[in-house]
Amino acid sequence: MIDSFYLAWRYIVFNRVKTITLVLCISLISFLPFSLKILLKESEHQLMSRAITTPLLVGAKGNSLDLVMNSLYFSKEKPDFISMKAVEKVMDSYLALPIPLYTRFHARKYPIVGTTVDYFEFRQHNIADGRSFAMLGEAVIGVGVATQLNLKVGDSLLSSPENLFDLAGVYPLKMTVTGILKKTNSVDDKAVFVDLKTTWVIQGLGHGHQDVKTIQDKSDVLSRSDKLVTTSTKIKQYTEINLDNLDSFHFHGDPSIYPLTAIIAIPQDDKSATILRGRYLSEQKNKQIVRPKRVIEDLLGNIFQIKEFIDAVVFIVAIAMVLAIFLVFSLSFRLRQKEINTILHLGCSRGTVVQLIVAEIFIIAIFSGLLCFSSLLVLQNFQGEIVHKLFIS
């Protein structure tokens, strides 16, 4: 038996191109259904874990999937904005606790999540190093952001302009990192958390600038009266909030119409959730309230339908592949007829020939299996990131 394997091995090594091709084909066809299963399981886990723990989401009327994906996974698709009035509406309903979210901006490639400190308690996140944000302009970062950008407590992080060509846009804000979250194994690891008001400063709704009463450069002042000073846009605006200039930061306009992307609503109980949902269905013309679990279940339903289709395709391809491999082997044996005859002339039995062929197939199958298994191991290692890129971001 060992002799048969030795001869089979020598044959395989001699015909390495054919062997490698066969191994690759078999590995690939085995890898496809398993990899799909792993990725779908991971996507289900990732999508559902946050959806289950987020009872209700309030957002602008429109694509509910965009709303859920942006609010739960900080995806790039931004829903239409709602205003702070919606937070008051939820609070005044006495039915749920609201956590506002504003996920419009980025720092480098990481989303800036404007919220309140309640978010950490809601998600049960703890600070590994430093403290939560306390003042305007402070940020708490996920462990992934800290690692990738090599940031530690006390370092600074600049917000990115929304549009590189928006030269007249607001200045990037230099945020101070006050805390790093413990690993959460969620998208929060790769997010920058700031107070809601800080995101409004990034947007330009709030800003700080030099004291207009003490401006020396006359070209900075367009008009001046006892009660009003109108300055030109040349006036020095602060791009960093610190203790020295914090007092100069202020907001313009009515804060109740300041924008948000969504509100996480935590109902008191099932009844409160139902009543609140009913109110949005009947009263709110430009807002919607969704159950993220339901939206994600629908999404996963679609994904699983696609999976079933892909499984069918893979099955047909696999049959074709098996037939092709059978053909390769049968043609190979026909080509090797002289070789087989020589083995028989040497006194070997037909059983030995069969043993040789089985050994060859077994070795190829083992290699294919190993390659498939190791590929699946690699995939499993990166499944989180792959799923995030494929289904979430």
Added chain:
Amino acid sequence: MSINFLFHKDTVINITMNRSNTNFVSKIILFSGLFLALNPVVAEDKPLNIYAVNYPVKFFAESIAGDHASVTLPMPADIDPAFWEPKAEDVAGLQKADMILLNGANYAKWLPKVSLPLFKLVNTSSEFRDAYISLNEGVTHNHGTGGKHSHTGTAFTTWLDFSLAEKQAKSVFKALSRKQPKLNAGFVQNFIPLQKALLELDVQLTEIGNALNGQALLGSHPVYQYLRNRYKLNLESVHWEPEEAPTEEQWNTLKALVAKHPAKWMLWEGVPVAETVTKLEELGIKSIVFSPVSNLPETGDFLSIMNENIARLKTISN
């Protein structure tokens, strides 16, 4: 001068927590758990850790909660709480509170610059938002260590209208009852005398207002808007500080004001410096203290100081 556009939108959570109605066995147990985790009912044997933004609200909370709460006024005693500038460590303390009692009416100017847990904020004046008094103009100035500020936006000394003060106290009572429902009976017992005392002050001031019958008065600082409106006082304010002698410009402003508003009395937040009192008397204006008692008083409490204020104001009407 309309330079500093400050905003503040006080928020309030008035979630009715009725545990008996909560189906803890239902599938929503997770969300109820979250709700309770974020808005916990504190164990009754543990005193509530409450922060207040000014002394009147602190007084209301202490009077109602008694030993069941430790109420902190986080700012130093020598500054106006409305213009306090907290540091990050102060905010960290506030973030750990069980409840943060706000005055509302754009009172704490520092609120838009800090991050506080939304669920723990209780705006004691949210019930009468419509009664807030808007201010159209103000002058930027500074006093003490509180930094520069102006009184533009919304008048915030709401508690000087004692009918509103009673509503604020009621709001504190409701918030405490929600937080510790089992102690409700004790809170009611403590709230009733406080409510009675506040309404009594309201009656007394209404009588004084009627007796004054439109007599012109001056306020040393623009903090008496609610007092003026509720008790029909004919009061105009300047921007003076009791501990500082007014500048020549401020005297000129006063003279111009007195020319069209012939007041004989000026209400002060604190005891004014002797030099100012003398100079005012030369103009035929006498000084009396009507302290809003925004920060912790050295002696007495909210009610005793308000009674003293009213007693002094009564001397004018007599």
